[in-house]
Amino acid sequence: MTAFSIVPSVPSNASIPNTRRPNTPDRWRQALGRARRGGLQLRQLVGSGAWVATSERDEEAAYMVTEYECDCFAAEFGDPVCKHRAMLRYRLGHLAFEQSVAA
Numbered sequence: 134m135t136a137f138s139i140v141p142s143v144p145s146n147a148s149i150p151n152t153r154r155p156n157t158p159d160r161w162r163q164a165l166g167r168a169r170r171g172g173l174q175l176r177q178l179v180g181s182g183a184w185v186a187t188s189e190r191d192e193e194a195a196y197m198v199t200e201y202e203c204d205c206f207a208a209e210f211g212d213p214v215c216k217h218r219a220m221l222r223y224r225l226g227h228l229a230f231e232q233s234v235a236a
């Protein structure tokens with residue numbers, strides 16, 4: 134991680150923490166690996182075609198997920214990458230990884 138300088142204070146919204154995390158192929162690959170190790174499942178709703186991903190935290194819960202949005206905690210805190218979106222992107226063929234994702 135590169136060092137960053139202190140930015141002059143920004144009024145009013147300065148209390149919002151900078152939780153921006155990088156959107157990198159490596160993070161997507163790691164997220165997919167975590168999803169697989171966690172045994173997460175992806176399901177498509179028959180009626181609407183929407184996708185849901187099971188939760189690792191709560192075995193009775195599922196998150197509504199699209200390629201760009203997810204209801205999980207990581208997404209809620211602004212992370213562009215999460216296990217659920219990684220699974221969906223991989224399922225849709227939009228994560229072009231070789232089969233070397235850690236099992």
Ligand SMILES: [Zn+2]
Nearest residue numbers: 203205215217
């Ligand atoms: Zn998620």
